[in-house]
Amino acid sequence: MELGNNIIGKHIHTILEQVKNGKTLIRMKLTERDYEQLTIIDDIRQKDKKLFLLIDCPDGFHDLVKNSSGKLQFEYNGADKISYFFCADIAQIDQKNIWVTFPDLIERRQLRRDFRVDVPSGTHMSFKKSGVKLNTQVIDLSLGGSFGALISNQNVTQSVHPVSIGDSLTEIELISQSQYFEHRVNIRKAVVVRCKEDQLLHSCFYAVHFLSMDKTEEKALTDLIYIIQREYLKRKLAMAD
Numbered sequence: 001m002e003l004g005n006n007i008i009g010k011h012i013h014t015i016l017e018q019v020k021n022g023k024t025l026i027r028m029k030l031t032e033r034d035y036e037q038l039t040i041i042d043d044i045r046q047k048d049k050k051l052f053l054l055i056d057c058p059d060g061f062h063d064l065v066k067n068s069s070g071k072l073q074f075e076y077n078g079a080d081k082i083s084y085f086f087c088a089d090i091a092q093i094d095q096k097n098i099w100v101t102f103p104d105l106i107e108r109r110q111l112r113r114d115f116r117v118d119v120p121s122g123t124h125m126s127f128k129k130s131g132v133k134l135n136t137q138v139i140d141l142s143l144g145g146s147f148g149a150l151i152s153n154q155n156v157t158q159s160v161h162p163v164s165i166g167d168s169l170t171e172i173e174l175i176s177q178s179q180y181f182e183h184r185v186n187i188r189k190a191v192v193v194r195c196k197e198d199q200l201l202h203s204c205f206y207a208v209h210f211l212s213m214d215k216t217e218e219k220a221l222t223d224l225i226y227i228i229q230r231e232y233l234k235r236k237l238a239m240a241d
């Protein structure tokens with residue numbers, strides 16, 4: 001049953017069964033820690049007349065939840081391009097799975113622009129600032145922006161920061177490639193919203209907010225995020241075999 005944007009009753013089991021069978025990536029957050037991780041639902045199981053979700057347990061998670069309430073938040077993107085959100089409590093953790101209580105409500109939301117994914121190492125973004133072409137090695141990506149490290153440029157001296165907070169960027173091209181795919185996205189305009197210098201790595205890191213995309217560009221970026229998620233899952237499942 002659906003109540004507005006909320007899903008309750010037997011439809012919850014149907015939806016989560018689809019998520020499990022489709023090996024859909026879900027984003028798991030531990031509410032009392034600054035922690036989130038992509039994982040999957042391994043199984044839906046009944047024990048002592050109660051239903052539980054069995055979540056694939058990330059490395060080191062057991063130690064992380066010690067002395068916490070064990071409350072988790074989950075979010076995933078459906079085939080309808082809408083974000084689904086629910087909360088659950090940890091019931092137990094075994095060697096492979098986190099057993100969590102079966103939710104009694106799933107909230108359906110529009111896709112969040114800050115839903116971030118870690119990108120393949122071959123992902124970079126070029127852009128122009130004041131007529132100078134620059135490149136960043138992208139670390140993570142969302143529909144709303146990117147975060148990455150500046151790649152050395154022969155037109156820029158090491159003593160000068162070529163990009164500052166508030167700078168407008170144009171002629172942006174995002175290229176993501178791995179062993180299995182290459183995907184290009186063009187973005188008309190963006191702005192720098194955060195800068196961070198790492199003295200140990202001798203690198204500058206920049207957070208960029210995308211300001212202007214047409215529908216074709218936004219669809220291309222959405223498709224890229226889904227491709228990256230699918231490749232992540234393929235690698236994870238291959239390592240588990």
